[in-house]
Amino acid sequence: MKSMKLTIKTFCLFLAGSFLLIGCNSNSGSYGDVSLETQIDSVSYSMGYQMGAMSLKPQGMTDVKPELLTAGIKAALEDTTAKLSSSEMQRIVRQYQMKAQQKMQQKRMKKGEENAKKGEEFLAENKEKEGIEVTDSGLQYKVLEKGSGVSPDSTDEVKVHYKGTLLDGEVFDSSYQRGEPVTFPLNKVIAGWTEGVQLMKEGAKYKFFIPGNLAYGTQPPQRGPIGVNETLIFEVELLEVNPESSSN
Known part of the structure; x- marks a missing residue:
């Protein structure tokens, strides 16, 4: 339950922040394969991007399927009956968060060991310089x-x-x-x-x-x-x- 609340809180924070980044007037333009023609196009894209950059990616949730994430958001906005119960969603998300965090920690430790070794080799050579x-x-x-x-x-x-x-x-x-x-x-x-x-x-x-x-x-x-x-x-x-x- 705690993990789910933290996720929702993070989501709400980035939603609030996204509006600070979007002016009253939207500039039409194309970004990658996405065409942003109206203000709500830009709002929608910004929300999705910030969710990925500020919430999902930092937690190591990089294998989330965007099309199903979108489907979940759409179902919630349209008050469609969810395919999973609230308790099931909380349990599934909590378990996934824990595994993602463990993977991230292992990756950080491995990278940290590599950085430490690289630094030691550099400093050993560097100290001999004039x-x-x-x-x-x-x-x-x-x-x-x-x-x-x-x-x-x-x-x-x-x-x-x-x-x-x-x-x-x-x-x-x-x-x-x-x-x-x-x-x-x-x-x-x-x-x-x-x-x-x-x-x-x-x-x-x-x-x-x-x-x-x-x-x-x-x-x-x-x-x-x-x-x-x-x-x-x-x-x-x-x-x-x-x-x-x-x-x-």
């Missing part, structure tokens, strides 16, 4: 510009410019691309950042090679390219340290 320093925690860094200002403490607020990439060079985050630096308490970020930025002085620019256990570990952002135990690379410019704005 200019690479290694801390006791395993954090690697290279000084690109030394800087001459003060160094932050872990509780200080810092203003930085940065670019984050995966080992394959994919940029997953960049304040440069957004066109403005970021300010945050240094003790509110991943461990590799908290440790590494304290090594810097204002005006410095470092390149950090952060092992998975000092990055997001087994809890990466839910959406985005960063995987479990992924080793990350950051170029960081320390622009300003604000001890007076420290956050405990």
Whole structure:
């Protein structure tokens, strides 16, 4: 029963959110094999897409049959007698959710092991390169510009410019691309950042090679390219340290 309620709640949330993405006027156009000619066409397509992207796919329910999902929605909207009782539907969905979650967890663990191994191999090779320093925690860094200002403490607020990439060079985050630096308490970020930025002085620019256990570990952002135990690379410019704005 609890799983069913959570599913319905998620569905309601994405339905509400879908209307925020659709303007009062609909632009006619074709998306893939679907032609969206009217506003209700766009509404219907958006609801279906968001259900898949925000509810089904994140739960590992990728083998759901869209045509039967549509038939179930149609039957409910038209008050047609369901082919299964409410209790049967709850039981079936709950069992399916549990199996899907188990498969996802196994997949995540396997991918995490692969990412950890890939990161270890990269860091083992990288530490032999000229200019690479290694801390006791395993954090690697290279000084690109030394800087001459003060160094932050872990509780200080810092203003930085940065670019984050995966080992394959994919940029997953960049304040440069957004066109403005970021300010945050240094003790509110991943461990590799908290440790590494304290090594810097204002005006410095470092390149950090952060092992998975000092990055997001087994809890990466839910959406985005960063995987479990992924080793990350950051170029960081320390622009300003604000001890007076420290956050405990």
